[in-house]
Amino acid sequence: MDSKNNSQTFEYKAEMKQLLQLIVHSLYTHPEVFLRELVSNGSDALNKLRYRQLTEENILDKGKELELKITVDPKELLFTISDNGIGMTKEDLTDNIGTVARSGTLEYLKKMKEEKKDTGDLIGQFGVGFYSVFMVTDEVTIETRHADKDSKGYRWVSSGESTFMIEEIAKEDRGTKISFKFKDNAKEYADEYKLRQIIKKYSNFADFPIMIGKEKVNTVEALWRKGEADVKDEERNEFYKFVTNDYEDPLFSLHLSVEGSGAEFKALLFIPQRAPFDLMRMHQHKTVQLYSNKIMIMEDCKELLPEYLQFIRGVVDTSDLPLNVSREVVQASPSMSKIRTAMVGKILQWLQRMAAKETEKYLTFYKTLGPLFKTGLNTDFANRDKLIELLRFESSTQKEGEMTSFKDYVGRMKESQKEIYYLTGDSRAQVEHNPNLEYFKKHEIEVLFLTEPVDVYEIQSITEYEKKTVKSIDKGDIELAGTDEKKEDDLSKSLVGLFKETLKDKVEDVRVSRRLVDSAVTLVTGNSGMDRQMERVMKMMGQEAPPAKRIMEVNIDHPVLKNLSRRYLANTSDEILKKCIVQLYESAQLMDGELSSKFDYVKRMTDIMEEATK
Numbered sequence: 001m002d003s004k005n006n007s008q009t010f011e012y013k014a015e016m017k018q019l020l021q022l023i024v025h026s027l028y029t030h031p032e033v034f035l036r037e038l039v040s041n042g043s044d045a046l047n048k049l050r051y052r053q054l055t056e057e058n059i060l061d062k063g064k065e066l067e068l069k070i071t072v073d074p075k076e077l078l079f080t081i082s083d084n085g086i087g088m089t090k091e092d093l094t095d096n097i098g099t100v101a102r103s104g105t106l107e108y109l110k111k112m113k114e115e116k117k118d119t120g121d122l123i124g125q126f127g128v129g130f131y132s133v134f135m136v137t138d139e140v141t142i143e144t145r146h147a148d149k150d151s152k153g154y155r156w157v158s159s160g161e162s163t164f165m166i167e168e169i170a171k172e173d174r175g176t177k178i179s180f181k182f183k184d185n186a187k188e189y190a191d192e193y194k195l196r197q198i199i200k201k202y203s204n205f206a207d208f209p210i211m212i213g214k215e216k217v218n219t220v221e222a223l224w225r226k227g228e229a230d231v232k233d234e235e236r237n238e239f240y241k242f243v244t245n246d247y248e249d250p251l252f253s254l255h256l257s258v259e260g261s262g263a264e265f266k267a268l269l270f271i272p273q274r275a276p277f278d279l280m281r282m283h284q285h286k287t288v289q290l291y292s293n294k295i296m297i298m299e300d301c302k303e304l305l306p307e308y309l310q311f312i313r314g315v316v317d318t319s320d321l322p323l324n325v326s327r328e329v330v331q332a333s334p335s336m337s338k339i340r341t342a343m344v345g346k347i348l349q350w351l352q353r354m355a356a357k358e359t360e361k362y363l364t365f366y367k368t369l370g371p372l373f374k375t376g377l378n379t380d381f382a383n384r385d386k387l388i389e390l391l392r393f394e395s396s397t398q399k400e401g402e403m404t405s406f407k408d409y410v411g412r413m414k415e416s417q418k419e420i421y422y423l424t425g426d427s428r429a430q431v432e433h434n435p436n437l438e439y440f441k442k443h444e445i446e447v448l449f450l451t452e453p454v455d456v457y458e459i460q461s462i463t464e465y466e467k468k469t470v471k472s473i474d475k476g477d478i479e480l481a482g483t484d485e486k487k488e489d490d491l492s493k494s495l496v497g498l499f500k501e502t503l504k505d506k507v508e509d510v511r512v513s514r515r516l517v518d519s520a521v522t523l524v525t526g527n528s529g530m531d532r533q534m535e536r537v538m539k540m541m542g543q544e545a546p547p548a549k550r551i552m553e554v555n556i557d558h559p560v561l562k563n564l565s566r567r568y569l570a571n572t573s574d575e576i577l578k579k580c581i582v583q584l585y586e587s588a589q590l591m592d593g594e595l596s597s598k599f600d601y602v603k604r605m606t607d608i609m610e611e612a613t614k
């Protein structure tokens, strides 16, 4: 330490020098963040002052409007930013600005050096944001005066190499002014327009005015900090469009203010009206912006939401995270996972509320974003029960286009019905014509229609709802309560035998059906077989699913079966019998979209017609 007049020169500690090297060469990939850091520090200083003003009297310039001022001289490449915040004492200058020897910094640096790792943005966690100015300048001057009335003014100057200088100065007003000359390779920042853009990008919601000249640059308020009732719909919609670049209003919006439970944050979240173009590649779209005390730290923080909720947009603001944290640090941070858990819980509650109160809108959401949302059932086990409540399906007893929940379905169940039934397929029209539905229609038993490809996956994992088995009516082992046992006389037994003999390996079994009413035959899935819609979806995705054999059920009351029995009685080796059996089997396949050769099918049909018209 050497002193001349009242100025003192301090030597940076060794690790600080190394740190400075790192900052200039590898800390940030975008030099423009220097402005974010300075605005953020200024904003912090204003926040501290604001708090102090509430509790203390002895304050310089008390009552002055709190603001940040930026000036720039494009000719001389000069830049200043000043705030009338808390300011710094001499100790602050040496302890906070002059040293970065926070515990662990040196160890960390050494480790990084040994491992030859790219420190990149990681270093930001040590609170050295101020030093990012050395990316754009070679020398910085700070002039500051603490807000206490009896404080003195100081000037701090450093070239960020090995020393910094501090001297006492006459400074009338409280607060901090930081000034420097841009280096040649950073002269693009000596431009008001450019600075305005950077402020709008990173600091638009800083809740103190940022002035360049006479103009306030940050226009949008920190709406998420206000209560829902204090924000007008138009303001909210404006804000949504600003954050998302969407041109339409949002479908839903949610103000969150969470405290306790280990997470503290405020958020303003939105669900868009439309699904992005490619729903399944949602991770390429922007989700929520992460703010730390009103300063944006991440433009798109996917880590805050599980994959299935990545359609949510908006802003999350927390004081639990430091500025400058890299993705890796954010991901690993315990505060982060607490915020995430709290957010998911609130979002699901919100959806539940919307489903109950704004059913139409909820269904709009469900129809556009449902396919992504529903994947949560297979990934978010902690919230499974809530997610199941949010599912909606069309059903056989409801009008086309109307949707129902498991809860409402159970509410409508007759006492005799013990299970929840569903049927999967490509479209409502297709499932409605499925012969397996006939019995249920006749007896007015409701069947849920699952027509989205993702439904097939999700339903496999829902085996029960309110202690009632959830069952596909495509399955062979369906218990049909209250059906009369069909009389299986010897004749029908031999006919079934002939079916088996004729179809051989094509089917797993042939049985007398209790579910068919109008159709002659149907194919159902064996007890252990894969749902056939699932099989189809897998095929569509290019995955070869082993084709499970079906069980063929025959309706022995159907006129065709009766006629076949008669002919069988007359002549057990009647050629037409076998042709008809294969034809019935292939017709059922055709209905299911599983017929392999239409030529054989048509040829056989022509033979049968020829016989019939003889």
Ligand code: ADP
Pocket: 037, 041, 042, 045, 083, 085, 086, 087, 088, 092, 096, 097, 126, 127, 128, 129, 130, 131, 176, 323
């Ligand atoms: P961080 O902001 O993460 O702590 P910085 O290197 O940006 O790290 O700043 C170091 C410290 O310097 C701050 O914590 C604060 O105490 C002080 N400081 C920086 N800028 C200002 C300012 N404009 N007014 C008052 N104090 C400031």
